[in-house]
Amino acid sequence: xxxxxxxxxxVTLSExxxxxxxxxxxxxxxxxxxxxxxxxxxxxxxxxxxTKADDKGSNKGFEATYRKETTSFHLExxxxxxxxxxxxxxxxxxxxxxxxxxxxxxxxxxxxxNP
Amino acid sequence: xxxxxxxxxxLVKRTGEKVFLECVQDMDHENMFWYRQDPGLGLRLIxxxxxxxxxxxxxIPEGYSVSRxxxxxxxxxxxxxxxxQTSMYLCASSLGALGTEQYFGPxxxxxxx
Numbered sequence: 001x002x003x004x005x006x007x008x009x010x011v012t013l014s015e016x017x018x019x020x021x022x023x024x025x026x027x028x029x030x031x032x033x034x035x036x037x038x039x040x041x042x043x044x045x046x047x048x049x050x051t052k053a054d055d056k057g058s059n060k061g062f063e064a065t066y067r068k069e070t071t072s073f074h075l076e077x078x079x080x081x082x083x084x085x086x087x088x089x090x091x092x093x094x095x096x097x098x099x100x101x102x103x104x105x106x107x108x109x110x111x112x113x114n115p
Numbered sequence: 116x117x118x119x120x121x122x123x124x125x126l127v128k129r130t131g132e133k134v135f136l137e138c139v140q141d142m143d144h145e146n147m148f149w150y151r152q153d154p155g156l157g158l159r160l161i162x163x164x165x166x167x168x169x170x171x172x173x174x175i176p177e178g179y180s181v182s183r184x185x186x187x188x189x190x191x192x193x194x195x196x197x198x199x200q201t202s203m204y205l206c207a208s209s210l211g212a213l214g215t216e217q218y219f220g221p222x223x224x225x226x227x228x
Contacts, residue, residue, distance in 0.1 A: 034216060043119075043205055043219035044158075089157065101146070101209070102173075103217055107157035 002027045006090045006106035013080055013113050021075040021109050023064075023090035031092040033057075033066050033073040034103065038087045047075075047088070080113045087111070118142070119220035121206050127226045134193040136223050138206030144218075145211035147189035149173075149181065152203040152222070164189055165211060196227045 007022040025033065032051045036044040048057030053068035062077045073090060090106040122137035140147065148163040150173075160173030162181040170181050178200060182190045189208075193200055203224050207217040 036219075041221075043221045044207075044217075045219065046216045049216060101211065101215075102148070102160060102163060105158040107155065 002031065002092060002094050002104050004090050004092055004104055004106040006088075006109055008107075008109070009087075010110040010112060013111070015082055015113055015115050016079045017113075019075070019077040019080045019084075019111070021088055021090075021111070023073045023075065023106060025071050025073065025090075025092050027071075027092055027094075030068075031094070033064070034091040034093075035062070035064055035073070035075050036089040036091060036105075038089065038108070040086070044089060080111075082113050082115055085111055085113045119206055119208055119218050121204075121220040121223050123223050124221060125224050125226075127228065128193075128196050129228055130197060132193075132196050132227075134196050134225065134227075136191040136193075136204055136206075136225070138189045138191070138208075138220055139187055140189075140208040140218070141187065142208070142210075142218070143186065144208035145186075146209045146217075147183065148207040148209075148217060149179075149189065149191045150205045150207065151175070152205055158205065161191065196225075198227050201225060201227045 003026045034049045035047040037047045038044045048059045050057040050066035056065045064075045087108045087110045089108045091103045094102045119140045149161040150158045164170045164183045180192045205222045206220040209217040
């Protein structure tokens with residue numbers, strides 16, 4: 001079945017460092033791809049998404065490009081801040097359920113940014 | 116803004132109790148979902164619903180049931196709580212159109228003793 005693999009954490013960076021969190025997927029068809037973020041004590045919120053190959057999603061300085069040839073959707077940010085400390089989840093839409101679209105999530109990567 | 120609310124942030128129940136977790140969304144979304152989140156396992160889908168009174172099993176439905184009597188409300192029921200159901204429970208909703216995102220509630224941390 002469809003699956004998402006993202007890099008194991010935790011990841012610890014200093015403020016202003018460059019961030020990459022790798023995400024690869026296995027899917028039949030052409031899923032939409034998402035990055036969600038979970039700040040401490042909160043639910044998940046959408047960070048960015050891409051719905052077709054070569055699309056680039058971006059938000060709050062984060063970017064990810066839908067690469068069909070490498071089945072990847074890596075998350076990047078040029079200069080992280082302490083406030084970016086959170087758990088990041090990569091996800092894809094699962095279209096197997098007929099008209100009902102579900103999400104398949106990776107296991108999450110915990111990011112800590114130190115001042 | 117879409118708002119998904121869950122009835123409790125923290126809940127402590129005893130083994131064998133019947134537990135109800137309530138979720139309400141205010142954006143007329145078609146789809147609603149229940150997940151549990153455990154360290155190292157990420158999010159796992161328990162049940163989802165794409166219409167009133169409709170439900171589908173997710174990846175880990177054993178020990179759970181759901182109810183959706185109204186479009187805005189989706190309840191998760193633990194028929195007889197067990198200690199291995201101690202977890203964070205997250206509710207989400209979505210429009211149901213292709214490629215649309217899910218909106219999550221703040222979560223309920225359930226402890227079964």
